[in-house]
Amino acid sequence: MTYPNWLSQRAYLTGNQLALSFGEDEWTFGEVNKIALDYAGKLAHFGITEHSRVALLAKSNAEAVFVMYGCLHIGCEMVMLNERLAGAELAYQIEDAKVDQVFVDGELYEKVAASQPVSFEQLRQAPSVDFALKAEWAKDRTVSIMYTSGTTGNPKGVRQTAENHFSSAVSSALNLGVSPDDVWLCMVPLFHISGFSILMRSLVYGMGVRLYEKFDATVCADELCKGQVTHSSMVAVTLDQVLREIEQRELSVSARFKQILAGGGPVPVSYLQRAEAHGIQVLQTYGMTETSSQTTTLQPADAKTKIGSAGKPLFLYQVKIDGAKTGEAGEILIKGPQVTPGYIGKFKDRAVQEDGWLSTGDIGYLDDDGFLYVVDRRSDLLVSGGENVYPAEIEKVLMAHPSVREAGVCAMVDSTWGEVPAAFVVLDEPEVLDELAEFCRGQLAGYKVPKLFRMVDALPRNASNKLLRRELKTWL
Amino acid sequence: MTYPNWLSQRAYLTGNQLALSFGEDEWTFGEVNKIALDYAGKLAHFGITEHSRVALLAKSNAEAVFVMYGCLHIGCEMVMLNERLAGAELAYQIEDAKVDQVFVDGELYEKVAASQPVSFEQLRQAPSVDFALKAEWAKDRTVSIMYTSGTTGNPKGVRQTAENHFSSAVSSALNLGVSPDDVWLCMVPLFHISGFSILMRSLVYGMGVRLYEKFDATVCADELCKGQVTHSSMVAVTLDQVLREIEQRELSVSARFKQILAGGGPVPVSYLQRAEAHGIQVLQTYGMTETSSQTTTLQPADAKTKIGSAGKPLFLYQVKIDGAKTGEAGEILIKGPQVTPGYIGKFKDRAVQEDGWLSTGDIGYLDDDGFLYVVDRRSDLLVSGGENVYPAEIEKVLMAHPSVREAGVCAMVDSTWGEVPAAFVVLDEPEVLDELAEFCRGQLAGYKVPKLFRMVDALPRNASNKLLRRELKTWL
Incomplete structure (x- = not known):
């Protein structure tokens, strides 16, 4: 079973429609396709074929999109590297994925210099040679790979297939509705599923994307008022900042703007009310890298009676609570068809599904009407400004310090980022406490470095000596 | 690969949304689902299981929908019988499909009495017994079977799978757009793909259907103005009649009404202009029973520069011209995934695809921009008021008359129906010419009975003695 090449098809069917806008520049699907064909030829110059696996380390800008679309044309797999990671973290992923080539946005070159990457500048200047255009895509073709950590602290590379992305896009359309002139404002990273899924929807729907390198509340508020964009993706903390901008500057949101999709945990009701006062619909959603974005979404009409709920599954998906009434x-x-078929690298033999069901590790319940409530994101995960942070990964780094005997990390509430990591440590030499932040900084992305370090005599553990991170939280 | 049961899923996700409206009655998805569960139990009382194949002969009314939805819950295959067919034609299909049971709308009972059918009244009064709800649907499950004739004059039962219907609904949504409050006005028969695909879209989108037993231009025009419906399906001749109503009564089409999907051949530009004057978008489409409705569709924006074109493929589909530049x-x-996997019965071993490509028998070309033009529906097909008519089938009936030596049927232009069949016959006894209409009437649906019979000395044939129906047309 195959799809016609989505980008070729879009260029054919809606070639004159807006595909991408970045800064002052705009490209139609016809134009984006031409550029992507050129980039595909340049990638081929570096030996990339449909059998290759490449890693991309880039800011979320137009050129990153061109390189990704070039990869789509060639048919290779893309490992999406997070530009905020530290060098050691990136090296782990590059090694685990056994990529054939790393391509890197020039200013991030140093982070991956050891992997002998090709810079975007080198790519741009390379000749575009003949290549085999992937005219049809197998449904089970791995399009993207994103690393996510988990209980062990070892990041796992999650495969996302063409069918994963397609069914995610279609299920979202059946839930939110879709119109040929929609434009999605993207201020979330393209190397995350939140951002990459916007590109996938763009190709499947023929929808425009207004892209920014990063989130900026002032610019975002202006975009909502200008009347060019219809949708955007946010998390609660960024939504709050955008609403403040709108409120303080007494802005008027365009009637053309339709919906905000809000992930990364429940949105406070007060935010929803403030959004509504400005005519903004907020749809809260629950999903993860392993489900190629949204799995359940809460309709605005239900948001006030089902406070804190993550909503109901999208049309093609099913949700149940393990062994619970x-x-x-x-x-x-x-x-559902949005669930990853599995991992790559070290974890490639680990089953992610049992009878088609993915165990999320998150705890939740379904109410009488079938609405999902996520009671507790798994205790091994905290979300900081939209980024997933895995305590186990931080603990592993801390434990590598010669004076740290035990380490336990948990989420601490933060007014700006929602949550930030906090570390509890048992030390052989108390005086190293002040060095730990710097020690972490060399090996972890900045948002993973604990904002609080506290020395304790012992960590809370259960009978089988397992760390009880939920109890740690109560110590804060 | 499976889908969650579409009807159960709709009752769960959008149970309070309008599903169906017929006459003065309305049902939400929750209500329709309950009724369908009850009907499923009644069908089970008559021994119907997921392994059964049933035939349905019904008017396009609410009860027919309930029976169909009951069948969906059980998971049986449905042979959709055309209520306009003559008894002999129905008997052929029932026999060829080897159905386990025929269910029939009471007033049509006599047409299929020989097959010992269960009437809808008997079904209604039967107890609803326990049955195994089909909670998941295999993608390759045959949902519906529709008979279509062709070159041989022997109707062939076309299988339409869950995936055929799903990809058709989704591809249409990606082309037309979809909104959670859409309502489709259905005045085309449910036993045709044009009507049944509206029910399938209803379940996939969560969209309401405003159903009528048959087309009525006056009522249709009123519906377009009332503001309750957003879409409708028509053919050129019915569109013309609706436009006349609107023009003569100086009606004002509701701003809520969005689009008319027009099948069965090109719509004259003058109709498009008249529609536009009333704010109606008309999208011309090309499709067939074997492709579960639309395959290409012409956007209104292109309708005036690409006159006569059937448009471009929907997103998931590909079209090419055999061996042509x-x-x-x-x-x-x-x-594409909308193409039938094959036939049932007598033709079950006939391949319908070669490397995934369906040969349509229709002649066409693609212009420089990739727009499809259907030059000639295959010469063995004419379309009369939206019904497909196969000359070979009529010729076969005529040839069975003892005094008819040769018979050739072709399309004749008709101001009401678009096309009607005309018959040329070589007779042993000239005086039987006047009996032929009556002779046909006993064995063919009314719309298939030639409106003109003309006696000739010989029929036009090529060197290998094949009837040249295109030349017959020039004799008219």
Whole structure:
């Protein structure tokens, strides 16, 4: 089973429609396709074929999109590297994925210099040679790979297939509605599923993307008022900042703007009310890298009676609570064509599905009407400004310090970022406490470095000596 | 690969949304689902299981929908019988499909009495017993079977799978757009793909259907003005009649009404202009039973520069012209997940695809911009008021008359129906000419009975003695 090449098809069917806008520049699908064909030829010059796996390290800008679309034309797999990661973290992913070539946005070159990357500048200047255009895409073709950590602290590379992305885009359309002149404002990173799924929707719907390198509340508020964009993706903290801009500057949101999709945990009701006062619909959603973005979404009409709910599954998906009755909490299980077929690298043999069901590790329940409530994101995960942070990964780094005997990390509430990591350590030499932040900084992305370090005599553990991170939280 | 049961999923996700409206009655998805569960239990009372194949002969009314939805819950295959067919034609299909049970709308009982059918009244009064709800649907499950004739004059039962219907609905949504409050006015028969695909879209989108037993220009025009419906399906002749109503009564079409999907051949530009004057978008489409409705669709923006074109493929589909270059005419080939996997019964071993490509038998070309033009529906097909009519089938009936030596049927232009069949016959006894209409009436649906019979000395044939129906047309 195949799809016609999405980008070729878009250039053919809606070649004159807006595909991408970045800064002052705009490209139609016809134009983006031409550029992508050129980039595909340049990638081929560096030996990339449909059998290759490449890694991309880039800011979320137009050139990154061209390189990604070039990869789509060639048919290679893309490992999406997070530009905020430290060198050691990137090296781990590049090594685990056994990529054939790393391509890197010039200013990030130093982070991956050891992997002998090709810079975007070298790519741009390379000749575009003949290549085999991937005219049809197998449904099970791996399009993107994104690393996510978890209980072990070892990041795992999650495969996202063409069918994963397609069914995600289609299910979202059936839920939110879709119109040929929609334009999605993208201020979330393209190397995350939140951002990459916007590109995938763009190709499947023929929808324009207004892209920014990073989130900026002032610019975002202006975009909502200008009348060019219809949708955007945010998390609660960024939504709050945008609403403040609108409120303080007494801005008027364009009638053309339709919806904000809000991930990364529940949005406070007060934010929803403020959004509504400005005519903004906010749809809260629950999803993860392993489900290629949204799995459940809460309709605005239900947001006030189902406070804190993550909504109901999208049309093609199923959600159930492991072994629990209605109203009882348990592990959230997910089934559908958006669920990854598995990992690559070190974890490639680990099963991610049982009878088609993905165990999320998150705890939740379904109410009488079938609305999902996520009671507790798994205790091994905290979300800081939209970025997933895995305590185990930070603990592993801390434990590598010669004076740290034990380390436990948990989420601490933060007014700007929602959550930030906090570390509890048992030390052989108390005086190293002040060095730990600097020690982490060399090996972890900045947002993963604990904002609080506290020395303790012992960590809370259960009978089998497992660290109880939930109890740590109560110590804060 | 499976789908969650579409009807259960709709009741769960959008149970309070309008699903169906017929006459003065309305049902939400929750209500329709309950009724369908009850009907499923009644069908089970008559021994119907997921392994059964049933035939349905019904008017296009609410009860027919309930029975169909009951069948969806059970998971059986439905042979959709055309209520306009003559008894002999129905008997052929029932026999060829080897159905386990025929269910029939009471007033049509006599047409299929010999097959020992269960009437809808009997079904209604039967107890609803326990049955195994089909909670997940295999993608390759045959949902519906529709008979279509062709070159041989023997109707063939076309399988339409869950994936065929799903990809058709989704591809249409990506082309037309979709909104959670859309309502489709259905005045085309449910036993045709044009009508049944509206029900399938209803379930996939969560869209309401305003159903009528048959087309009525006055009522249709009123519906377009009332503001309750957003879409409708028509053919050129019915569009013309609706426009006349609107023009003569100086009606004002509701701003809520969005689009008319027009099948069954090109719509004259003058109709498009008249529609536009009333704010109606008309999208011309090309499709067939074997492709579960639309394959290409012409956007209104292109309708005036690409006069006579059937448009471009929907997103998931591919169209090419067999062995021809751009601009050259040849047989139209179609590929995509909407293409039937094959036939049932007598023709079950006949391949319908070669490397995934369906040979349509229709002749067309693609212009420089990739727009499809259907030059000639295959000469063995004419379309009369939206119904497909196969000359070979009529010729076969005529040849069975003892005094008819040869018979040739072709399309004759008709101001009301677009086309009607005309018959040329070589007779042993000239005086039987006047009996032929009556003779046909006993064995063919009314719309298939030739409106003109003309006696000739010989029929036009080529060197291998094949009837030249295109030449017959020039004799008219």
